[in-house]
Amino acid sequence: MASGENPHELLLSIYKKLLYLYPKQYRDDYGEQLVLTANDMLEDTSTKAGRRALWTHILFDTLVSATKEHYVNFDAIIAADNQATAKNQQSKKRLLMFGLAVTAVVVSLLLLAQPASSIPPLSSLNTARTLSQGTKNACLTNDNQAAERVHSDDAGFTYAGITYSNFEATASSGIADVPAGTNYQLTIASYDGKLAKGTITYDGNYGTYDYIIKKLPGAGNWNFVSMVACGDNMWVPAIK
Amino acid sequence: MSSMKRNLELLPQVSFSILMALSLRPRHGYEIMKQAEEDSLGKVKLAPGTLYGTIKLLLKDGLIEEIMPRSSQQSGRRRYYRLTKDGWDRLNAELEFYDNIVRISKKRSAFERS
Incomplete structure (x- = not known):
């Protein structure tokens, strides 16, 4: 070579x-x-x-x-x-x-031979809750400029006549043990073009988490990389 | 014991993804790949071997055809593909099938909740 x-x-x-x-x-x-x-x-x-x-x-x-x-x-x-x-x-x-x-x-x-540095995407809230055990984090607050940059980089898609944002689709269905359709509120505290950080609160006692979500190359899809419980529910029991 | 056979032979996932990608406009291979990934929210990730193996089958079945690029900017050596009439009919039949499944499952969820 x-x-x-x-x-x-x-x-x-x-x-x-x-x-x-x-x-x-x-x-x-x-x-x-x-x-x-x-x-x-x-x-x-x-x-x-x-x-x-x-x-x-x-x-x-x-x-x-x-x-x-x-x-x-x-x-x-x-x-x-x-x-x-x-x-x-x-x-x-x-x-x-x-x-x-x-x-x-x-x-x-x-x-x-898989490199140890590769981080698989987070797919389970129970995993997030387990990782959160013993931690103490403040919940991240929204930054409007970061939020605008995320929405501008995001790509939407249309299914059955309704347009969705890929970011929203990941937040609402990207975590396996949160039922599809569960309402959520989220903040976007920072975004560097690849990783967005903020806080997500799911309805139905699923808890509040500081998250990191990674933008995948190409079409504006996202994967959750990590979630750590924050605020009042710093560690919560696993979902049954 | 007799064996059951489905009347409707559904398309494999990759074939369906390619037909869906071509439903918007004619595309070359890499564009099909990216659209399939976008349509599936990142779950369908094609690689060149699988993509062109499936394109070969879809061409043979007459569901897609190759076209000449519209402008010199689109040319070079890339090959563009589009749905044939049979391809459109097949895609519509599959979508109608899935639409029906979604409708039935919603009715069942409502029934279970009541």
């Missing part, structure tokens, strides 16, 4: 080599589009950790989809051969098992 090489170009050149895993016809038909799309994905990912996660995703996807394309190809060849023999059936099974074995080995290695 030459020093000073753009890592983006290096990943793409590795990806072009990986395309040889696909059947030739598929490569001829879609190879260029696959590379263009992978390039777009890499360009849209700004952090090193993000590119690492993306590359893992693309690698796994390539192994699975290449195995599938070979299987479909082989199936078509056998279908065209009216004298499908037991030997052909056996070869097909061997090919599929080989592909699955390679995929299983690679996935295992990638899972073992």
Whole structure:
């Protein structure tokens, strides 16, 4: 590897080599589009950790989809051969098992090599409550400018004729053990373009929390990263 | 014991997501990918291999077709796709199915609460 090489170009050149895993016809038909799309994905990912996660995703996807394309190809060849023999059936099974074995080995290695610094999104209020145990935090107050910046970066979507904000959709349905449709009030205390912080209070005794919510790249979607109980309910019992 | 077979074969998730993404306007591969992620609130994240494998199947089934880009700005080497009439019919049938499910579940929730 030459020093000073753009890592983006290096990943793409590795990806072009990986395309040889696909059947030739598929490569001829879609190879260029696959590379263009992978390039777009890499360009849209700004952090090193993000590119690492993306590359893992693309690698796994390539192994699975290449195995599938070979299987479909082989199936078509056998279908065209009216004298499908037991030997052909056996070869097909061997090919599929080989592909699955390679995929299983690679996935295992990638899972073992997962960087400790990656933070999974928060998905459960019970987890938040457990993490809050023993803490003592003041609830964050609203900052109008931060709130305006969040709304300006946010993207909306329309479903069944009603327009929602992605930020609101995440707040109302992004936490698994809060029933959908539970009312909430929230403040936005700060926003740096990637992380927004504030306080969220759910109705129905689900509590009040200082939250951190992360904006995902691309379409303005969000994931809760953390919640810590604040104010009067600094630690509350788990939801039954 | 006899086996039951569903009359309606629903589209797989990825195929449905691609048809939904193309329901707004013709798109190239990466745009389809981003729209599918947006439509699903981040739950459907496609990678190139799965995306184009599914596009290949949808082309074969006649649900989508490839078009020429409208302007030189859109060209380069990207391929744009759009729904065919069969694609629209299929998408509408799926949406009607899901709409019905939502309607039934709302009625059942109201029934349980009363």
